[in-house]
Amino acid sequence: xxxxxxxxxxxxxxxxxxxxxxxxxxxxxxxxxxxxxxxxxxxxxxxxxxxxxxxxxxxxxxxxxxxxxxxxxxxxxxxxxxxxxxxxxxxxxxxxxxxxxxxxxxxxxxxxxxxxxxxxxxxxxxxxxxxxxxxxxxxxxxxxxxxxxxxxxxxxxxxxxxxxxxxxxxxxxxxxxxxxxxxxxxxxxxxxxxxxxxxxxxxxxxxxxxxxxxxxxxxxxxxxxxxxxxxxxxxxxxxxxxxxxxxxxxxxxxxxxxxxxxxxxxxxxxxxxxxxxxxxxxxxxxxxxxxxxxxxxxxxxxxxxxxxxxxxxxxxxxxxxxxxxxxxxxxxxxxxxxxxxxxxxxxxxxxxxxxxxxxxxxxxxxxxxx
Amino acid sequence: xxxxxxxxxxxxxxxxxxxxxxxxxxxxxxxxxxxxxxxxxxxxxxxxxxxxxxxxxxxxxxxxxxxxxxxxxxxxxxxxxxxxxxxxxxxxxxxxxxxxxxxxxxxxxxxxxxxxxxxxxxxxxxxxxxxxxxxxxxxxxxxxxxxxxxxxxxxxxxxxxx
Numbered sequence: 001x002x003x004x005x006x007x008x009x010x011x012x013x014x015x016x017x018x019x020x021x022x023x024x025x026x027x028x029x030x031x032x033x034x035x036x037x038x039x040x041x042x043x044x045x046x047x048x049x050x051x052x053x054x055x056x057x058x059x060x061x062x063x064x065x066x067x068x069x070x071x072x073x074x075x076x077x078x079x080x081x082x083x084x085x086x087x088x089x090x091x092x093x094x095x096x097x098x099x100x101x102x103x104x105x106x107x108x109x110x111x112x113x114x115x116x117x118x119x120x121x122x123x124x125x126x127x128x129x130x131x132x133x134x135x136x137x138x139x140x141x142x143x144x145x146x147x148x149x150x151x152x153x154x155x156x157x158x159x160x161x162x163x164x165x166x167x168x169x170x171x172x173x174x175x176x177x178x179x180x181x182x183x184x185x186x187x188x189x190x191x192x193x194x195x196x197x198x199x200x201x202x203x204x205x206x207x208x209x210x211x212x213x214x215x216x217x218x219x220x221x222x223x224x225x226x227x228x229x230x231x232x233x234x235x236x237x238x239x240x241x242x243x244x245x246x247x248x249x250x251x252x253x254x255x256x257x258x259x260x261x262x263x264x265x266x267x268x269x270x271x272x273x274x275x276x277x278x279x280x281x282x283x284x285x286x287x288x289x290x291x292x293x294x295x296x297x298x299x300x301x302x303x304x305x306x307x308x309x310x311x312x313x314x315x316x317x318x319x320x321x322x323x324x325x326x327x328x329x330x331x332x333x334x335x336x337x338x339x340x341x342x343x344x345x346x347x348x349x350x351x352x353x354x355x356x357x358x359x360x361x362x363x364x365x366x367x368x369x370x
Numbered sequence: 371x372x373x374x375x376x377x378x379x380x381x382x383x384x385x386x387x388x389x390x391x392x393x394x395x396x397x398x399x400x401x402x403x404x405x406x407x408x409x410x411x412x413x414x415x416x417x418x419x420x421x422x423x424x425x426x427x428x429x430x431x432x433x434x435x436x437x438x439x440x441x442x443x444x445x446x447x448x449x450x451x452x453x454x455x456x457x458x459x460x461x462x463x464x465x466x467x468x469x470x471x472x473x474x475x476x477x478x479x480x481x482x483x484x485x486x487x488x489x490x491x492x493x494x495x496x497x498x499x500x501x502x503x504x505x506x507x508x509x510x511x512x513x514x515x516x517x518x519x520x521x522x523x524x525x526x527x528x529x530x531x532x
Contacts, residue, residue: 041498176521285396317527327526335520342517346402360398 005143006084008156011072011163016083017153018069020100022076022308023090024146025062025199026301028123029055030094030364031107034271035120037344037362038111043267047112050236050261054120056179057202057230063171063183064195066308068157070169071186076308078301078368084141091301091366094273103128103136103145109361111271111348112263117241124233126208147207150200157192165189169310175334180222180230202233210234211253215246269348272358276365286353286360293343298367300336303329384426385410387433391447392461393468393504400468403502408495409467415489416473417460425457456484469508471499 008014036051066076080087088100095108104123110116122129126147130136136144143149157163167187177183181202184195200207202222215235222230230236235252239245245258281287306313307330315327347360389400389409400406414422432450439446451457459480466474475490494500501516510528512519 285398288396289398289402315526331520331522332526335523335526338518338520338523346399346404349404350398350401 005138005148005152006140008152008160011160013083014153014156014160014163015069015072015074016081017149017156018065018072018074019077019081019090020083020088021065021150021153021199022062022069023092024098024101024149025058025065026090027092027096027098027107029058029062030109030297030362031123032058032120033341033344034109034273034362034364035112035116037341038269038271038348040267040269044112044262044264046261047240047263050240051112051120053179053230054124054233054236056177057181057233060177060179060181060183061199061202064199067170067184067186068192068195070308070310071165071167071188071192072163073166073168075169076305078305078366086141089369091369093276093366093369094364095275099142101143101146101149102138103130103133103143105129109273109364111361112268113265114241117237120237121234121241124237126211126234147200150196154193154196154200157189157196163189165192169308171308171330175330180218202230212251214248215250215252215254215256216248269345270358271348271361272352272355273361273363274352276363284353286350289347289350290360290363293340293347293362294365294367296336296340296343297362297364300333300340301366303333303336307333381423381426382406382410384430385413388426388429388451388461389464389468391429391433391444391451392465395468395504395507399507403504405468405471405499405502408499409464412467412473412495413460413464416463416476416487417490418487421460421484425451425460428454428457455480467495467499469503469505471495471501471503 008017032051032055036048036055039048069076078091080089082088083100086099092098092107095106097106098104105119105128107123108119110119123146127133127145128136133144133148138144143152165186165188167185170185170187171183172185173183181198184191184198186192186195210232211234215238216229216231218229218231232252235246238252239256239261240263242256243261243263244256245261246252246254246256247258250257282291303313307328311329312326313329313332314324315332316323317325344362347362350360352358352360386397386400386406389395389406390397393400417425428450429447432446433444435446436444451461459476463474463476466472472492472494473490474492476486481490501513503513506513506517
């Protein structure tokens with residue numbers, strides 16, 4: 001039933017698509033983080049490393065999309081955007097099925113389980129698990145796959161008339177980043193295409209032909225100083241799913257047949273996600289802890305978007321003159337990410353009184369998303 | 371601060387309720403440290419199961435009485451546990467344990483009256499106990515060498531838990 005997705009027709013639509021691209025990258029992060037943080041301390045080191053490395057790159061991709069949007073003179077925003085007569089929230093509420101890219105399937109927050117890994121594969125597979133893109137049911141104003149979505153952005157960046165690029169509010173590579181790839185500052189059409197190309201090259205929106213290439217082939221940029229090679233997200237998760245590494249000669253579409261990758265699904269906190277509406281009475285200690293986590297996540301996202309719009313954040317400081325000074329919100333967001341990890345782990349250790357075999361699961365609910 | 375007791379209380383549940391009462395942190399915050407099981411075991415090692423059973427019994431009765439009378443100052447618990455020469459020193463040890471992740475031996479006066487166990491010596495209970503010490507959360511700080519708060523965070527004022 002699939003028809004070719006409509007191309008992006010003008011600058012307004014391109015800007016809206018980029019707002020949604022930023023949200024798309026952000027929306028995968030809680031899915032992976034929930035699994036990562038559910039791993040008990042000191043266990044599953046290889047699995048944790050694989051998931052963590054992908055999260056790092058999703059963060060990079062988010063920033064790359066931000067830089068392209070800023071270069072077009074539009075500020076990244078958490079507010080809903082109009083895209084082809086639909087009003088879409090860039091930041092989702094979980095569990096979430098993207099109306100923009102239905103192929104991805106449901107984004108749900110789960111601890112590290114075989115089902116969770118299956119869902120990761122679905123996100124990162126070129127056709128999201130379908131044999132052919134035509135098998136994905138998709139309206140004409142949406143995109144069947146992440147790949148086709150980024151392709152449309154790429155084509156628009158290349159072909160649209162009247163695009164003016166200037167180097168505004170670019171997130172630069174000033175902070176430590178331990179993942180693969182690097183921040184590209186966007187100042188013209190060429191660097192914009194390079195930034196989107198990097199997103200496609202590293203993972204989501206994996207071009208289908210990559211399945212017929214060596215699973216472990218990487219560009220020099222995706223080789224870390226430590227020697228780790230960051231091949232595609234799909235291949236990394238496929239190894240997790242099968243519990244085997246790819247041999248260096250194997251193609252990505254093949255089943256990994258190399259050495260064992262030890263995944264111990266029992267060394268995982270038995271967290272269980274409870275929908276916001278189904279939550280316990282709001283004054284129980286567990287509800288308070290869950291709400292505090294959501295508040296911390298909301299603040300972290302707000303700090304990020306403030307940084308993306310090139311602004312400083314006023315913070316209270318007793319020693320500063322007038323009791324206030326300005327801080328870099330990007331740095332505050334990084335601190336927030338670290339604190340968020342500790343909060344997430346704490347939730348996943350806390351028994352759910354209504355269901356004592358399970359522990360609490362962070363909801364990553366962004367406050368302004370309905 | 372929730373102190374709900376399940377209808378069929380289990381010893382670990384009572385232990386958690388006592389800990390909530392002694393530390394000022396709620397059930398979820400204590401559960402979040404991942405230390406409830408470990409500290410429960412520690413207490414049983416330090417004073418023995420028979421004595422722990424007595425502590426749980428009197429504490430539970432007092433907490434129930436306080437709840438029934440809706441007393442905010444928890445006078446019954448204070449009388450039965452904190453001001454009681456038999457349980458007071460143990461309660462003190464539990465507070466230190468939760469805040470510092472370290473067991474400090476019971477006082478000589480206590481041992482003279484109520485006896486002692488061989489394990490009742492000063493020791494760090496576990497590496498996780500140090501990392502999860504309530505002292506860090508109470509001070510809005512982080513344990514040195516663990517839970518790194520991020521580059522430059524030392525320039526920001528501490529943010530105590532709400």
